[in-house]
Amino acid sequence: MFGIKIAHVFRSRWHALLWSAGILMTAYCSIPTPDDDSDTPTQDQVLQAQQAASAWSAANGSH
Template identity: 65%
Template sequence: MFGPKIRNVFKSRWHALFWSASMLLTAYCSVPSPGEGGDANDAAQLAGTLAAHADKQPPAHRNPWALDKPAN
C-alpha cells in the first residue's frame, strides 16, 4: 500500500523506531485540538439535543439469545 513493506520495517531497530515515530506524528497531526473547528452555536445545539433526550429512559436490555417465554 503506502510506504515501506511491513517486513522491511522491522529489519532493524532504527527502521522500527522511525516507522513508529511517523505513525505517532501522523496521529498527532490528524487530531484537531479541542478549541478548533467548533463554534458556540454547535455546542448550544448539542446541549439542546442532549437536554431533550435526557428524560427518556433507554429500553431495557433484552438478551437476543434468550428463548422467548410464552405469555400466560
C-alpha cells in the first residue's frame, strides 16, 4: 500500500523503533495546542461576529 511493508518494518527492533517514533511524532504534531482563554472571545472574534450578523440581517432585509 503506502511506503514500507509492515513485515519488513518488524524484522529489526531498530526499524520498529524508528517506525513507532514516526507514528508518535505524527500524532504529536497533529494535535492542536489549546488556547489560553478559550472561554472569552477576542476582539477579532467579536468584530467578525458583528460583521456576520450585520451581513446576515442586510441580506434578509431586517434591521
